[in-house]
Amino acid sequence: MIAVRRARPSDAPGIAAVHVAAWRSAYAGILDEAYLSELSEIRLAAFYHRAILDRREGHAVFVAAAGGPDQPRDQPGVEPGIVGFASGGRARRRGLAEGEVETLYILDDYREQGVGRRLMRAMAAHLRAIGCNSALAWVLAGNPSRYFYRRLGGRLAMQEHTSVAGRPVEQVAVLWDPIDTLLAATAPVKEG
Numbered sequence: 001m002i003a004v005r006r007a008r009p010s011d012a013p014g015i016a017a018v019h020v021a022a023w024r025s026a027y028a029g030i031l032d033e034a035y036l037s038e039l040s041e042i043r044l045a046a047f048y049h050r051a052i053l054d055r056r057e058g059h060a061v062f063v064a065a066a067g068g069p070d071q072p073r074d075q076p077g078v079e080p081g082i083v084g085f086a087s088g089g090r091a092r093r094r095g096l097a098e099g100e101v102e103t104l105y106i107l108d109d110y111r112e113q114g115v116g117r118r119l120m121r122a123m124a125a126h127l128r129a130i131g132c133n134s135a136l137a138w139v140l141a142g143n144p145s146r147y148f149y150r151r152l153g154g155r156l157a158m159q160e161h162t163s164v165a166g167r168p169v170e171q172v173a174v175l176w177d178p179i180d181t182l183l184a185a186t187a188p189v190k191e192g
């Protein structure tokens with residue numbers, strides 16, 4: 001069973017492990033190989049530990065945690081097994097949208113099972129609760145995940161040059177305005 005909930009400080013090492021695995025998988029060929037191979041779980045765990053505690057600007061971190069038979073086998077020290085996470089808060093850049101989904105990463109083995117949609121719903125509900133009437137997510141133009149955001153009703157708002165880890169890249173902003181379009185697209189499916 002996979003539970004989506006607000007992150008606790010003790011989740012930081014599991015979040016860092018997902019970050020490293022998902023970045024190496026999603027950004028191979030897009031970002032610098034040396035940069036990806038040097039990603040440090042220890043440094044990232046410290047970063048996410050601070051991020052979980054820092055609630056300024058409505059910032060929040062949510063995790064997807066697997067228990068029982070769903071728990072990842074290769075992370076024996078991490079309880080419960082974090083298989084995905086999302087974070088965000090009020091938009092870092094003013095003008096395009098009020099809220100922002102800053103990160104969303106899921107382990108390869110747990111994709112296409114609805115976990116991304118559930119994490120996006122948690123983020124959307126949180127952003128709505130802190131008063132954001134619209135939301136956006138930045139995604140690298142070469143990342144097929146942009147089609148996931150489109151699937152959830154986001155529309156392309158703008159494209160721009162930027163640099164990640166010293167490499168020039170194109171990124172696109174996907175927008176939900178009003179944010180209720182994201183809440184509707186991520187609503188739990190009623191059985192029967």
Ligand SMILES: CC(C)(COP(=O)(O)OP(=O)(O)OC[C@H]1O[C@@H](n2cnc3c(N)ncnc32)[C@H](O)[C@@H]1OP(=O)(O)O)[C@@H](O)C(=O)NCCC(=O)NCCS
Nearest residue numbers: 026104105106111112113114115116117144145147148151
């Ligand atoms: C993008 C990501 C978060 C999607 O999570 P997921 O758990 O696999 O997605 P879900 O199973 O909830 O999918 C929801 C819907 O989107 C669709 N979908 C998922 N990934 C998709 C993709 N890359 N392209 C098109 N549609 C996609 C699913 O088929 C599903 O469709 P449905 O409405 O018919 O059921 C996940 O693939 C991931 O972590 N990717 C790598 C990291 C990354 O790039 N993150 C984004 C950084 S900005």
